[in-house]
Amino acid sequence: MTNSVAVVTGGASGVGLATAKLLARDHHVVLSDTSGERLNRALHDLDSLGVSAESIVADVTDRRSVEVLMVAARAAGPIASVVHAGGGTPRHASPEAIVRARVLGTINVTAATLAVAGLGTTLIHATAHAAPPLPFGTVPRWVFRLAPADPEAVVAALTRLTRLGPARLAPAAAHAVSGTFVDWYTARMTEVFDACGARLRSTSVESIVELCRDGLRPAA
Template structure:
């Protein structure tokens, strides 16, 4: 039977770019919340000779995610999941951002843990924004609530955004929710390994996709200009890393986050260090 790879957000820029790589040697199950985008993505893959099973799925709905994995398992053994589904600050309010990015990640990963076979891997997409958030603003002590009380978990994430003004709440929610993605991908590594599974997160910087460019006027453009590599990242560059992390070639890689941001965070930290020395 064919080895199956599930790509959530598979109709988006990074998801589709990843599908073009992973689809070369895996059977694809493409998941997205918008059917029109799914149809377009499946057609684009078909033009490349890659067949994908398209599943309309809202990752914030646990039952829908279960059905997604049931569909994939019916095709063949699940070898990997690349979880790119998520939203940016410009796409909704703080509650929507937290629910999609944090709860969506929890749902996909927990169903993967229950359904995948030994040797499988999941790659979660975090963000360089999570590396910019001061630790004192991260409600880490409440992250465990995700496993016992999802309603209170989301309420605590939203409460953590109260320090921001209304215009900044979605941006802070994005950073908080993506920090949860990184925390989950690290904290659950031992549990996942107990079933022979790997879990990794990747934190992209500013990427030249439809969603990424939504943030061009919200500071991302300025950060790109001041990065060690002063340009926007390409979806294909992220996709190559996702595909590698999910592959058997990365069999020793688990419980960590890979920052792929063109050196933005490194540049910011070094400039801050120099400024402090010269103060």
């Protein structure tokens, strides 16, 4: 066991917990989620494997909450990996809730990771499962450029876009537009991470577990 730390948002269940179990083979794992009850169950699951882990309740849509998470994780040791799988929402979440979780989560986790990143720190954003084509065409990318100064404006603009098509397709549209944002923002911030000796990428939820099995080595 090394003293390096892996942080997993959305780590209380699903892909996040599966990822944490893999990373715990050679990291101290810090699990994060919005539910302390779910985190307790997940931590019990990890403890049964005899690995080193702890949990911290955090809301990825709240920038201060994510900053506290990352500072606490950094106190446990150098952060080697951050897997942001915390952009998920309940099955019947509104389009606005979907967009908000994924857009603000991406921005907040990126900024908080950059603040504590060291040489070789890798941040992986999990994008959504493959979504159907948007019912209203492509997303105007100029909306994304509001992100650094006014992330709430991005949420509002993308939420309005989801209402342009049929209501029954709005949740799928919310996943699609927010996934497009995640890819755009990751590409935009990759150069910043590179300059700090860290690494950043986004990948599909389906690929996260395989990527962790491969040691979180981003493709060249």
